[in-house]
Amino acid sequence: xxxxxxxxxxxxxxxxxxxxxxYSPDRKGTAMLRTLSVCTLGFAICLxxxxxxxxxxxxNVFPTxxxxxxxxxxxxxxxxxxxxxxxxWTSVSHSWSGILNPPPQSFTITNSLPGGWDPVxxxxxxxxxxxxxxxxALGAVGTASWTDSNxxxxxxxxxxxxxxxxxxxxxxxxxxxxxxxxxxTTVPVAQLHVAGSVQVDGxxxxxxxxxxEWVKSDAVLPTATVVSIDPREQxxxxxxxxxxxxRVAGVVSSRPxxxxxxxxxxxxxxxxxxxxxxxxxxxxxxxxxxxxxxTSPTPGHAMRSEPVNVGGAAMHRPGTLIGKALEPLNEGVxxxxxxxxxx
Numbered sequence: 001x002x003x004x005x006x007x008x009x010x011x012x013x014x015x016x017x018x019x020x021x022x023y024s025p026d027r028k029g030t031a032m033l034r035t036l037s038v039c040t041l042g043f044a045i046c047l048x049x050x051x052x053x054x055x056x057x058x059x060n061v062f063p064t065x066x067x068x069x070x071x072x073x074x075x076x077x078x079x080x081x082x083x084x085x086x087x088x089w090t091s092v093s094h095s096w097s098g099i100l101n102p103p104p105q106s107f108t109i110t111n112s113l114p115g116g117w118d119p120v121x122x123x124x125x126x127x128x129x130x131x132x133x134x135x136x137a138l139g140a141v142g143t144a145s146w147t148d149s150n151x152x153x154x155x156x157x158x159x160x161x162x163x164x165x166x167x168x169x170x171x172x173x174x175x176x177x178x179x180x181x182x183x184x185t186t187v188p189v190a191q192l193h194v195a196g197s198v199q200v201d202g203x204x205x206x207x208x209x210x211x212x213e214w215v216k217s218d219a220v221l222p223t224a225t226v227v228s229i230d231p232r233e234q235x236x237x238x239x240x241x242x243x244x245x246x247r248v249a250g251v252v253s254s255r256p257x258x259x260x261x262x263x264x265x266x267x268x269x270x271x272x273x274x275x276x277x278x279x280x281x282x283x284x285x286x287x288x289x290x291x292x293x294x295t296s297p298t299p300g301h302a303m304r305s306e307p308v309n310v311g312g313a314a315m316h317r318p319g320t321l322i323g324k325a326l327e328p329l330n331e332g333v334x335x336x337x338x339x340x341x342x343x
Contacts, residue, residue: 059071059072059073060072060073061073061074061075067079067080068080069082070082071083081107083104083105084105085104085105109121114146115142115145115146116141116142116143116144116145116146116154116156117142118139118140118141118142119139119140120137120138120139120140121137121138121139122134122136122137123135123136123137133163133167134163134169135162135163136160136161136162136163136169137160137161137169138158138159138160138161139158139159139161140156140157140158140159141156141157141159142154142155142156143155143156143157143176143177155177156177157174157175157176157177157186158174158175159171159173159174159175159186160172160173160174171186172184174186174188176188179191180192180193181193182194182195183195183196184196204258206257206258207257208253208255208256208257209257209274209275209276210253210256210257210258210271210273210274210275210276210340211256211257211258211260211271211272211273211274212250212253212256212258212259212260212269212270212271212272213259213260213261213269213270213272214259214260214261214262214263214264214267214268214269214270215227215235215236215237215249215261215267215268215270216233216235216236216237216264216266216267217236217237217238217266217267217268218230218232218233218236218237218238219238219239220268221237221239221252221268221300222252222300223252223253223254223277224251224252224254224276224277224278224279224335225239225251225252225279225300226239226240226248226250226251226278226279226295226300226301226302226322227239227240227248227249227250227251227252227268227270227300228240228241228245228247228248228249228295229247229248229249231247237249237250237268237270239299239300240295240296240299240300240301241297241299241300242295242297243294243295243296243297243303244294244295244305244317244320245294245295245320246317246319246320248294248295248320248322248342249270249272249342250270250271250272250322250340250342251270251271251276251277251278251322251338251340252268252269252270252271253269253270253271253276254269254277256269256271256274257274271340272340272342273340273341273342274339274340275326275337275338275339275340276337276338276340277335277336277337277338278293278302278322278323278335278336278337278338278340279300279301279302279333279334279335280293280296280301280302280303280325280329280333280334280335280336281296281298281301281302281303281333282303282304282329282330282331282332282333282334283298283331283332283333284296284297284303284304285303285304285306286304286328286329286330286331287303287304287325287328287329287330287336288325288328289325289326289327289328290324290325291304291305291324291325292304292305292316292321292323292324292325293305293321293322293323293324293325293338294316294317294320294321294322295320295322298333301333302322302338304325305317305320305321318343319343321341321342321343322338322340322341322342323338323339323340323341323342324338324339324341325337325338326338326339
């Protein structure tokens with residue numbers, strides 16, 4: 001007899017014809033193990049419901065036709081498994097040590113081939129002529145050797161596969177052992193990595209409040225540095241080094257709320273809108289909250305903008321403004337938070 005063990009449930013195949021049987025507690029309330037044997041199309045299944053102590057703990061129904069219930073005599077679907085439990089599968093209540101100790105209400109699928117091979121659940125659908133074909137699958141693949149002496153090697157990725165219009169099964173989703181989620185990619189390099197287009201019909205909430213992009217730079221640029229367009233090479237920035245520079249391009253951001261473009265060793269994250277910290281030099285004049293800022297002679301630093309008189313009106317020079325100071329700096333050199341609005 002071949003037997004499949006599923007977290008205390010023993011399912012085996014025998015050739016024995018019989019009617020539906022159930023098991024239930026004895027008169028003293030002690031759970032007793034009984035045998036359920038049923039024959040369907042010449043194949044019979046012997047099912048024993050085992051609780052944590054390997055004794056019967058619930059009733060079952062396994063008719064020759066209709067709905068199957070494990071742990072319930074009134075299944076609400078083709079197969080319903082019922083097992084009440086107070087156990088939680090969380091890091092608080094369970095310490096993972098490389099040994100599988102699932103809670104009693106779980107459903108376990110095992111691939112016993114040594115070396116970390118895929119356990120897979122496959123769903124099939126029937127064509128118009130009744131031919132069964134796989135529709136999608138959910139499984140796990142070992143990403144290391146799964147050697148007994150090395151717990152760190154016992155890791156796996158979870159994947160979801162679905163059928164495309166050509167009848168080919170394609171991987172659609174992967175969750176790596178490090179927690180990264182990939183959509184359209186099997187090697188996600190971020191907590192969420194989408195290889196394709198994304199449509200958002202709601203809001204995107206980001207902790208940090210600036211928008212930046214990867215831009216080529218002529219050197220490694222420190223965070224909060226003011227940069228200008230480099231006239232020596234196309235699509236590149238450099239540290240600003242003159243006052244009222246109309247080529248000002250933004251400020252180097254440490255952690256942008258939204259980062260555009262592709263990363264590179266020769267690139268910097270340059271913010272061009274939002275709230276960001278910037279280096280300032282108050283030796284050219286104290287900076288008050290709300291002051292307009294421009295580039296200064298101090299490399300990579302901003303300073304307070306001084307308006308010019310044009311036809312009797314005080315105006316700030318267009319094309320030179322970096323943004324507005326959100327914090328004051330009365331003297332010396334330092335950093336302040338600004339509202340970055342290039343204009």
